[in-house]
Amino acid sequence: MTPLVVAGLQKRFGGLAATDGLDLTVAGGELHAVIGPNGAGKTTLINQLSGEIRPDAGRIEFQGVDITHAPAHRRSLIGISRSYQITSVLRGFTALQNVAMAVQAHAGHSFGFWSPAARDRALTGPAAAALEQVGLAHRAQARADELAHGEQRQLELAMALATRPRLLLLDEPMAGMSQREAENIVALLAALKGRYSILLVEHDMDAVFALADRITVLVYGRAIACGTTDEIRASPQVREAYLGDEEAEA
Amino acid sequence: MRDARRAFPVVFLGLLALVPVVAHLTGEPYYLTVFSRIMVFGLAALGLNLILGFGGLVSFGHALYLGIGAYAVGILSAHGVTSGFAHLGAALAVGAVAALLIGLVCLRTSGMAFIMITLAFAQMFYFLAVGLRQYGGDDGLSIPARSAFGPLALQDATVLYYVIFALLAATLYVLHRVVHARFGMVLQGCRENERRMIALGFPTLRYKLAAYVASALICVLAGVLLANLTQYASPAYMQWVVSGDLIVMILFGGMGTLLGPVVGAAAIIAIEDVLTAFRLGLPWGIDQVVNAHWMAILGALIIVVVLTLKQGLYGWLVHRAARAG
Ligand SMILES: Nc1ncnc2c1ncn2[C@@H]1O[C@H](COP(=O)(O)OP(=O)(O)O)[C@@H](O)[C@H]1O
Numbered sequence: 001m002t003p004l005v006v007a008g009l010q011k012r013f014g015g016l017a018a019t020d021g022l023d024l025t026v027a028g029g030e031l032h033a034v035i036g037p038n039g040a041g042k043t044t045l046i047n048q049l050s051g052e053i054r055p056d057a058g059r060i061e062f063q064g065v066d067i068t069h070a071p072a073h074r075r076s077l078i079g080i081s082r083s084y085q086i087t088s089v090l091r092g093f094t095a096l097q098n099v100a101m102a103v104q105a106h107a108g109h110s111f112g113f114w115s116p117a118a119r120d121r122a123l124t125g126p127a128a129a130a131l132e133q134v135g136l137a138h139r140a141q142a143r144a145d146e147l148a149h150g151e152q153r154q155l156e157l158a159m160a161l162a163t164r165p166r167l168l169l170l171d172e173p174m175a176g177m178s179q180r181e182a183e184n185i186v187a188l189l190a191a192l193k194g195r196y197s198i199l200l201v202e203h204d205m206d207a208v209f210a211l212a213d214r215i216t217v218l219v220y221g222r223a224i225a226c227g228t229t230d231e232i233r234a235s236p237q238v239r240e241a242y243l244g245d246e247e248a249e250a
Numbered sequence: 251m252r253d254a255r256r257a258f259p260v261v262f263l264g265l266l267a268l269v270p271v272v273a274h275l276t277g278e279p280y281y282l283t284v285f286s287r288i289m290v291f292g293l294a295a296l297g298l299n300l301i302l303g304f305g306g307l308v309s310f311g312h313a314l315y316l317g318i319g320a321y322a323v324g325i326l327s328a329h330g331v332t333s334g335f336a337h338l339g340a341a342l343a344v345g346a347v348a349a350l351l352i353g354l355v356c357l358r359t360s361g362m363a364f365i366m367i368t369l370a371f372a373q374m375f376y377f378l379a380v381g382l383r384q385y386g387g388d389d390g391l392s393i394p395a396r397s398a399f400g401p402l403a404l405q406d407a408t409v410l411y412y413v414i415f416a417l418l419a420a421t422l423y424v425l426h427r428v429v430h431a432r433f434g435m436v437l438q439g440c441r442e443n444e445r446r447m448i449a450l451g452f453p454t455l456r457y458k459l460a461a462y463v464a465s466a467l468i469c470v471l472a473g474v475l476l477a478n479l480t481q482y483a484s485p486a487y488m489q490w491v492v493s494g495d496l497i498v499m500i501l502f503g504g505m506g507t508l509l510g511p512v513v514g515a516a517a518i519i520a521i522e523d524v525l526t527a528f529r530l531g532l533p534w535g536i537d538q539v540v541n542a543h544w545m546a547i548l549g550a551l552i553i554v555v556v557l558t559l560k561q562g563l564y565g566w567l568v569h570r571a572a573r574a575g
């Protein structure tokens with residue numbers, strides 16, 4: 001069953017159409033990249049998929065179930081996990097605690113009043129593994145607000161992975177990273193590819209073209225093109241609307 | 251740091267446990283009353299701090315729950331019900347229902363709106379209590395005898411002191427477990443970044459509501475004890491000033507720790523006591539000035555502590571001890 005089907009999605013902010021009749025699918029194990037200029041509505045799309053804002057019209061299906069009106073926490077519980085473009089972590093918690101919270105969210109109810117969570121192997125074990133996965137194990141005991149920017153981005157990713165999602169929504173995971181950090185993340189995403197269905201919003205075109213199975217180009221809330229990397233590269237429409245300038249510069 | 255954090259609660263509770271002995275030896279039963287009061291307000295501040303310090307929810311209406319506890323004792327006593335179990339049971343039951351309903355409304359808001367709406371609920375109950383003519387209205391009602399808990403003779407000030415002490419110590423321990431358990435981590439996570447907690451999969455409202463009710467019930471318990479201590483139930487217990495005092499105690503002592511608010515309550519009440527009874531025979535009528543303007547002096551002290559000690563008085567003490575040792 002197709003993990004994600006978006007049909008006719010609409011979202012207006014006042015007079016501005018941030019999402020304008022968008023259709024999009026993410027197939028099982030597919031890495032689907034969404035690119036587009038600033039303000040195209042990429043983050044707004046992810047916010048609607050994760051349930052943080054409600055669409056005005058349209059439909060979102062996850063594995064055949066209509067989740068258009070499901071609350072955000074339930075979407076996470078059924079396997080949709082996201083990261084944020086602007087780092088959003090529990091700043092006063094350690095890196096390990098941050099990821100342990102992600103694990104705990106998916107480990108049944110949290111009405112446990114007596115045993116210390118810090119010594120709960122069922123939480124710290126998978127949390128440590130997720131930190132390892134993103135290459136942040138050595139910073140497990142550092143407070144999140146003391147991590148470098150790139151490390152916070154890695155933490156974002158670890159939290160998203162620790163919920164064992166089926167669909168990953170990644171909002172510019174490499175934003176603001178150094179060249180080397182970005183390369184690490186690209187390598188990580190390449191390793192994750194195929195095991196998860198991934199919707200990747202990213203500005204780094206090299207990364208996108210290296211990783212994506214399919215690419216959707218978003219402009220003013222509309223998908224002006226959708227296809228394989230080769231199709232997108234070759235599309236005159238896309239070159240004109242979006243890639244054109246960059247290619248010309250290069 | 252670890253050791254200081256472990257040692258301080260033991261030292262602090264040890265000193266509290268010795269107060270009746272000192273009061274006895276010096277023949278000053280007055281100390282017993284002051285420290286009973288300190289512990290009752292310390293318990294209330296501890297309860298409020300569960301949601302304020304650990305949940306980031308600034309309730310400006312927790313005096314309401316002190317009032318529910320006190321009035322449960324007062325009203326039942328007025329009808330000839332002297333059983334402490336009935337007092338406590340009724341207080342907790344009414345408190346739980348009130349907190350559940352009020353919490354459900356208030357927790358839909360956040361930030362400034364939450365502060366204002368909790369205040370509004372407390373004011374409603376305050377005026378409700380003032381309107382209870384048959385129970386003393388404005389003046390409140392005096393309670394002829396303390397709650398009867400089987401063989402526990404609360405009428406004896408020392409017994410009452412140790413009952414309050416035991417309840418405070420037990421609450422401290424239970425909350426120590428709670429804030430480090432899964433539940434407490436969710437609460438603290440909501441304080442850090444609730445939006446992220448929801449995205450992680452937590453239905454945050456139910457956890458915040460449970461914490462709000464627990465926090466309210468600790469204040470209800472403090473209210474029952476307060477009524478027993480003063481043998482009085484008054485609308486004044488529910489005034490917004492009392493809610494404010496609890497917040498000040500928390501800030502003064504430090505909201506990052508469990509013991510902080512209790513230390514804050516001790517400091518504020520002790521300072522208040524010293525300033526209002528200031529008799530050092532200083533020249534130029536300084537004593538009288540201090541007695542008359544103690545609130546201004548206390549206010550200045552609070553400002554200094556809150557501005558200079560980020561972790562409050564207790565956090566500062568622990569930090570110093572950790573560096574010295
Ligand atoms: N909460 C909001 N209120 C009003 N306008 C918004 C809001 N969120 C986003 N927008 C607008 O919607 C458009 C799309 O924004 P966004 O989804 O953040 O774009 P992208 O992530 O592609 O850069 C922008 O013009 C932005 O200003």
Ligand SMILES: [Mg+2]
Binds near residue numbers: 043044
């Ligand atoms: Mg964006």
